[in-house]
Amino acid sequence: xDRGSNRVLALYRKLETQYGPQYGNKVWPRKQRRAGIxxxxxCWWPAETQYEIVVGALLTQNTSWNNVEKAIANLKAAGxxxxxAILKTRNTKLETLIRPSGFYRQKAxxxxxxxxxxxxxxxEKRIPTREELLAVKGVGKETADSILLYAYGLPHFVxxxxxxxxxxxxxxxxxxxxxxxxxxxxxxxPRDAGLYGEYHALIVRWGKKAKMNL
DNA sequence: GGCCAGGACACCA
DNA sequence: TGGTGTCATGGC
Numbered sequence: 001x002d003r004g005s006n007r008v009l010a011l012y013r014k015l016e017t018q019y020g021p022q023y024g025n026k027v028w029p030r031k032q033r034r035a036g037i038x039x040x041x042x043c044w045w046p047a048e049t050q051y052e053i054v055v056g057a058l059l060t061q062n063t064s065w066n067n068v069e070k071a072i073a074n075l076k077a078a079g080x081x082x083x084x085a086i087l088k089t090r091n092t093k094l095e096t097l098i099r100p101s102g103f104y105r106q107k108a109x110x111x112x113x114x115x116x117x118x119x120x121x122x123x124e125k126r127i128p129t130r131e132e133l134l135a136v137k138g139v140g141k142e143t144a145d146s147i148l149l150y151a152y153g154l155p156h157f158v159x160x161x162x163x164x165x166x167x168x169x170x171x172x173x174x175x176x177x178x179x180x181x182x183x184x185x186x187x188x189x190p191r192d193a194g195l196y197g198e199y200h201a202l203i204v205r206w207g208k209k210a211k212m213n214l
Numbered sequence: 215g216g217c218c219a220g221g222a223c224a225c226c227a
Numbered sequence: 228t229g230g231t232g233t234c235a236t237g238g239c
Contacts, residue, residue, distance in 0.1 A: 102235040
């Protein structure tokens with residue numbers, strides 16, 4: 001932990017008091033992760049399986065969650081929300097199903113690439129590294145960290161537009177670099193995936209509320 | 215009808 | 228390294 005962590009923690013407690021728990025800290029227990037079991041979770045990131053979180057992380061790029069939900073519902077209804085089904089589906093079909101999430105041509109292609117990487121590490125019974133995820137075309141830093149945190153329960157703080165806005169608004173930190181923000185939060189907080197997830201969820205909640213009040 | 219959303223990438227200087 | 232264009236839908 002670093003200097004300034006008191007302020008970061010104080011803001012967390014303030015958000016928690018204001019908005020209550022977002023269940024962003026519902027990460028898969030280690031035992032279940034090892035066994036490949038991913039139980040239904042009342043997480044702020046609604047998903048029934050680990051793979052659904054991975055799919056959501058990609059589809060939500062520059063897209064409202066509302067539209068992502070429509071795309072995921074389409075995939076579910078078509079029985080395509082599994083790595084095997086996605087890999088067997090033609091790109092044109094995939095494009096039709098995920099169309100509501102926008103950028104559907106590139107997302108269909110990238111969803112397949114990500115699914116291939118996901119299946120590979122699953123077969124090898126291990127967790128992907130950040131570098132491995134970043135090597136997949138279409139997976140940037142935010143998407144990689146979202147997957148590591150929310151799908152695998154690893155302590156990677158997610159930096160998104162809301163997080164940057166939050167930092168600027170509270171004069172916490174200012175930079176242009178994603179990794180600077182990530183380091184700032186990770187040095188200011190105890191290394192705890194549950195806390196990271198909950199904090200990020202609260203920041204998003206704050207961001208949406210702040211926008212409504214503009 | 216315009217703006218924005220839980221980004222990433224290619225291309226250029 | 229930094230700036231800009233592109234990808235696209237749906238809600239407000």
